[in-house]
Amino acid sequence: MLEEELRAKVLSEFAKYTGQIKPAAFFKRTHRFIPEIERFHNLVTGIFKPAWSKYALCILMKQGSIYEHKDAYVFLEDGRWMMDYSPRKGGLDISDNVALANCMQDKVPVGVITQVTTKGDKQIGSTYQILGLGIVTNFNLMQNVFEIQSVGWDILEDVTSIIEDEEERYQIQLYARLTNEFKPFVKEEPAKYLVTTSKREASFRKILMREYDYTCAVCSLKFKLENLFEAQAVHVVPKKENGTDDPRNGITMCRTHHWAFDNGIFSLTDSGRIILSDKIHQAEKSNFPLSEMENQPIIVPKNELIRPHAEALTWHRNYHGF
Numbered sequence: 607m608l609e610e611e612l613r614a615k616v617l618s619e620f621a622k623y624t625g626q627i628k629p630a631a632f633f634k635r636t637h638r639f640i641p642e643i644e645r646f647h648n649l650v651t652g653i654f655k656p657a658w659s660k661y662a663l664c665i666l667m668k669q670g671s672i673y674e675h676k677d678a679y680v681f682l683e684d685g686r687w688m689m690d691y692s693p694r695k696g697g698l699d700i701s702d703n704v705a706l707a708n709c710m711q712d713k714v715p716v717g718v719i720t721q722v723t724t725k726g727d728k729q730i731g732s733t734y735q736i737l738g739l740g741i742v743t744n745f746n747l748m749q750n751v752f753e754i755q756s757v758g759w760d761i762l763e764d765v766t767s768i769i770e771d772e773e774e775r776y777q778i779q780l781y782a783r784l785t786n787e788f789k790p791f792v793k794e795e796p797a798k799y800l801v802t803t804s805k806r807e808a809s810f811r812k813i814l815m816r817e818y819d820y821t822c823a824v825c826s827l828k829f830k831l832e833n834l835f836e837a838q839a840v841h842v843v844p845k846k847e848n849g850t851d852d853p854r855n856g857i858t859m860c861r862t863h864h865w866a867f868d869n870g871i872f873s874l875t876d877s878g879r880i881i882l883s884d885k886i887h888q889a890e891k892s893n894f895p896l897s898e899m900e901n902q903p904i905i906v907p908k909n910e911l912i913r914p915h916a917e918a919l920t921w922h923r924n925y926h927g928f
């Protein structure tokens with residue numbers, strides 16, 4: 607595999623894990639998860655440059671580093687994160703810093719990870735959060751920092767173009783943006799998509815089905831036989847209101863609960879508890895599977911990043927007059 611292709615493949619695979627917290631082994635023995643590559647980072651220095659490339663592959667913000675105050679990230683207006691990253695001590699001409707400067711010059715993205723816990727944590731040891739794919743936009747001479755932003759649509763399209771299957775490519779793009787600030791409406795995203803509408807809808811559905819294990823988050827109903835399943839992927843802010851395909855605007859429900867949610871017969875609190883509308887008392891009904899569910903928590907996926915975002919749930923409550 608050519609270096610550029612290898613890099614695009616590895617970064618696309620890596621992007622699927624955006625936002626997740628992983629132990630050291632994930633980065634040091636990466637071939638167990640991404641067979642194309644031995645390691646994604648050695649976790650020794652901040653900037654990791656593999657022998658096969660002149661570009662840095664991944665950068666790490668260590669916990670407790672003396673630069674820590676400088677390295678916290680902020681959100682740009684379009685929701686992407688941005689942070690300052692201190693070069694390795696020893697001058698800009700040492701090889702690690704050159705490798706990151708090469709990324710800046712040629713607009714080559716890097717993986718960005720931040721340490722969450724250290725070895726001193728006896729329960730879980732060192733862990734690291736995958737912040738996602740970043741692009742080095744500038745070196746600020748005055749402050750002696752690289753400026754790094756999460757990748758925008760064009761670079762993300764470019765990197766993931768190695769993935770031939772359109773649905774899989776769009777799924778990676780949705781995962782890759784999970785550490786960006788949540789924006790509930792499509793109008794805040796550029797309207798330029800290379801993937802067709804139906805493939806985008808299928809990608810949204812597949813992510814949610816996998817993350818919620820084909821189960822209704824309200825009543826835990828599940829029926830799955832190969833490609834036959836009862837649960838549906840629900841947009842909290844619906845498509846017709848310009849709701850985004852960001853998985854944080856999604857939830858899975860059985861058909862009855864999907865219908866009831868879309869019609870405002872119930873909504874959810876920010877923490878995911880069921881609230882019932884007055885409609886439920888006014889309606890004629892029998893065996894309606896909601897009446898006894900007031901204040902019950904919904905079932906959420908293990909991946910905390912995929913849970914319905916409070917901003918989307920607030921929209922749903924307001925829209926339906928809760």
Ligand SMILES: [Zn+2]
Nearest residue numbers: 822825860863
């Ligand atoms: Zn249900």
